[in-house]
Amino acid sequence: MSNAPETDEPGRLAAVLWDMDGTLVDTEPYWVAAEYAIAERFGATWSEEQAMQLVGNALIESARLVKEGMGLPHEPEEIVEMLLDGVVEQVEREVPWRPGARELLTEIAEQGVPCALVTMSYARFVGPILEQLPEGTFKVIVTGDMVRNGKPHPEPYLTAAAALGVPAEETLAVEDSNTGARSAEAAGCTVLVVENHVPVAPGERRVFRDTLEGMTYADLAKVSSEI
Template sequence: MTSAPAVLPAAVLWDMDGTIVDTEPYWMAAEQAIAEEYGGTWTHDDAMALVGSDLLVSGAYIKDRLGLAFTPEEIVEMLLDSVVAQVRHAVPWRDGARELLLDLHEAGVPCALVTMSYQRLVAPILEHLPPETFRVIVTGDMVDQGKPHPEPYLTAAASLGVEPGECVAVEDSPTGATSAVAAGCRVLVVPNHVPVPPGPGLVFRDTLEELTPAELGRL
């Protein structure tokens, strides 16, 4: 008796920072550097509060916290300058992420990148992946409302021509998980720097290592 063929997800929608690549320490270093340059105080709690946030939200938070004269947009560009330079030096892949992306690509499962980072940070990371690894890329500078609003994930699913409920989103933060659940996705959470509370629609795993496309389809 032959087993039934594996049911694969219609699409997998990926967060980037903290999920595919562990760039959160890069962001934290950039935030700390701005605080030191302009004589402000920046704490670990401040850094944790911004994990997964829309970049303009982060820029506004840093402006207010440090009392800077720069606009949030200018602060975002300062952060990006630092993080892009660090990524060009070394891409910090999370365990199993690149391998799962390649397996999904080989299995014909469309993937979208759904990140609050901007395109100029995404580009140097994509250089290390095969062309068309992501059929759709949604960045923070492409949406009106960033995570935790559902717009980023709704935009990605619509661009792929699939229903959010047929997709699996992969996230690492409460902000991102909230966005994906609100969009109607099934969500695989692989926590990283901040804990994610349990909730409806969330499945947890410690690592992406040895995870298969078929296992994603069973979520």
């Protein structure tokens, strides 16, 4: 039995599914700093171009690219932990919220529409960010260490929708990367894209906005009608 609100009301969403890095919080610079720190630690080289290729990826895939790009002897799993050590330390000092994100989350909650967090970051990185939000902001949390296939595979978004008890086709996903948009689109979600550090290609289920700042739940509900 679905726990989601009734969706008979025109334009009403069954749920909103949120990406985290680059969408809810601007933590991409934290990841890039952690990558450069690893390169410096092991006397390797790294570039901004290489860093941007990692945006939106499953962490284990990013670790494989770091291993290859830096020529490290470590296993990808070890590199994941090194990356997490670096970003957790930074986010515990300051959570860099994206403009309008917390305000929009609050309004969605007031409308009684469930939200899920769908991130390829691991649980120990997500924790300090969730501590800054009211308890229950996200009814479901899907992290990269909970799924077999990370973004761009549809599994993360399908998992979130199933856990909420709603069809993915009746949800709106909020994303900032090509990898994430592909994942949500393949799951059947309508995708609201707010570009941040990387450009995102157009897609048949993608609607673009410049910012979340000033957006309301009514604005989100209208996005699906543009598809």
